[in-house]
Amino acid sequence: xxxxxxxxxxxxxxxxxxxxxxxxxxxxxxxxxxxxxxxxxxxxxxxxxxxxxxxxxxxxxxxxxxxxxxxxxxxxxxxxxxxxxxxxxxxxxxxxxxxxxxxxxxxxxxxxxxxxxxxxxxxxxxxxxxxxxxxxxxxxxxxxxxxx
Amino acid sequence: xxxxxxxxxxxxxxxxxxxxxxxxxxxxxxxxxxxxxxxxxxxxxxxxxxxxxxxxxxxxxxxxxxxxxxxxxxxxxxxxxxxxxxxxxxxxxxxxxxxxxxxxxxxxxxxxxxxxxxxxxxxxxxxxxxxxxxxxxxxxxxxxxxxxxxxxxxxxxxxxxxxxxxxxxxxxxxxxxxxxxxxxxxxxxxxxxxxxxxxxxxxxxxxxxxxxxxxxxxxxxxxxxxxxxxxxxxxxxxxxxxxxxxxxxxxxxxxxxxxxxxxxxxxxx
Numbered sequence: 001x002x003x004x005x006x007x008x009x010x011x012x013x014x015x016x017x018x019x020x021x022x023x024x025x026x027x028x029x030x031x032x033x034x035x036x037x038x039x040x041x042x043x044x045x046x047x048x049x050x051x052x053x054x055x056x057x058x059x060x061x062x063x064x065x066x067x068x069x070x071x072x073x074x075x076x077x078x079x080x081x082x083x084x085x086x087x088x089x090x091x092x093x094x095x096x097x098x099x100x101x102x103x104x105x106x107x108x109x110x111x112x113x114x115x116x117x118x119x120x121x122x123x124x125x126x127x128x129x130x131x132x133x134x135x136x137x138x139x140x141x142x143x144x145x146x147x148x
Numbered sequence: 149x150x151x152x153x154x155x156x157x158x159x160x161x162x163x164x165x166x167x168x169x170x171x172x173x174x175x176x177x178x179x180x181x182x183x184x185x186x187x188x189x190x191x192x193x194x195x196x197x198x199x200x201x202x203x204x205x206x207x208x209x210x211x212x213x214x215x216x217x218x219x220x221x222x223x224x225x226x227x228x229x230x231x232x233x234x235x236x237x238x239x240x241x242x243x244x245x246x247x248x249x250x251x252x253x254x255x256x257x258x259x260x261x262x263x264x265x266x267x268x269x270x271x272x273x274x275x276x277x278x279x280x281x282x283x284x285x286x287x288x289x290x291x292x293x294x295x296x297x298x299x300x301x302x303x304x305x306x307x308x309x310x311x312x313x314x315x316x317x318x319x320x321x322x323x324x325x326x327x328x329x330x331x332x333x334x335x336x337x338x339x340x341x342x343x344x345x346x347x348x349x350x351x352x353x354x355x356x357x358x359x360x361x362x363x364x365x366x367x368x369x370x371x372x373x374x375x376x377x378x379x380x381x382x383x384x385x386x387x388x389x390x391x392x393x394x395x396x397x398x399x400x401x402x403x404x405x406x407x408x409x410x411x412x413x414x415x416x417x
Contacts, residue, residue, distance in 0.1 A: 006217055009214055010217065010220065010221065012155050013218045013221055016155070016158055016162055020162040020165075020166045020184075023163050023166040023167055024166030024167070025166075039224040040221065042224040043223070043224045046220065060223050060343075061376070063220055063224050063227065064226060064230070065227070067225070067231065068231045068234065070227075070228075070231065071229075085225060086228070090222065090354075091183060091185065094183075094185045094222055094347045094348075094351060095165055095184050095185045096162050096188070096218060097185075097222060098185040098188045098344060099165070099191070100158055101215055101344060102161070102190065102191060102193045102194075103158070103192040103203050103207055104192075104208055104211040104212040104215060105189070105192065105309065105310055106195075106198055106199075107209070111302075112306050112310050115307060119267070119270065119299075119303030119304060119307065121261075121265060122271070123274070123303065123307035123311075125258050125261045125262075125275075126274065126278060126279065127254075127278060127308065127316065127319070128319065129255075129258050130250065130253055130277070130340045130341070131338075132250075132253060132257075132323075132337075133250035133251065133253015134251065134253065134336065134371075135333050136329070136333075137243075137246055137250045138244075138336040138337055139330060139333035141242055141243035141246050141247065142243045142330065145240070145242060147240055147243070
């Protein structure tokens, strides 16, 4: 995808998020504007890094790393960035993604119909097994480390 | 990108979902939370051609191609919660790293149940991991996706795609309400699957424990990143051999004889 296309999609998502952030969390559009623009800039920078650096690392990894570094206490401007981005509720950012995902999921319904009931039951157990397995190990280690 | 109809539909869905807001359902000792993002997803499915026919085939295709990009703002936002909490994240890194082994929980749980349900080698593909994109690619590479193993992984993948986000959101909420597991542990474990599964899980936790928002989102996002890094090796070196072994044991226990070897053309190498 062309860089300009990516930027436009990011800006569209940002605009939808601002409206949702107002509708759901009562944060004014102008109040959240600097924060969402910072997020767009970080995301776009991550996409560019992915194109510039020849090693195959997904854009998402650059984006999380970049925004983590920019907000580590002590880094110049970290508090300002954290302050503005905190105006954008992370749940408000998730809602548009799942709306797109929901519309796309319509495409998978036929494939789901063809999947036998045994696999459906298996899949539910797989999700529970993976999740509970991880949660229990995390709980044990955190208790051993006396962090909870 | 030029599909204005799609973006307008999403905007309408988001506004409706946010206006419905977060709903809580009491269950015994606690509450299950239903987040706006879950309503947005369900409404999204409902407007597709199978149901209300408001979105067309074209919107479904375009939406699919955009999900990756729309996720990026959320990922940038997660980073802004990891940065300020970095010292705590590093202090908890043994827990974050070791909980990745929890992925093997699915093998111990899923393989015997799969065999009990009457599934054959589909179990190996389907129960070796939570079956996200990298796992599908791995099984495709090793056995071919038209093999029994391939059918298993694809089946679990599709169920996870359709129900996974909502299921994990509800599961996390339920476990937080009825078990003594700490919200931090529950947050770390949300990283096991896709980014939307993690977000639904962490979102449920944040709705229940708003004062812990920064740590919960940071733990979830870090764990999700880690799974992205180590998941494929975990599957290849630990989960797949373990699934094979446990499949043989379970099969013998149920049918009294050893199973037939894989019919997959690519086979082991």
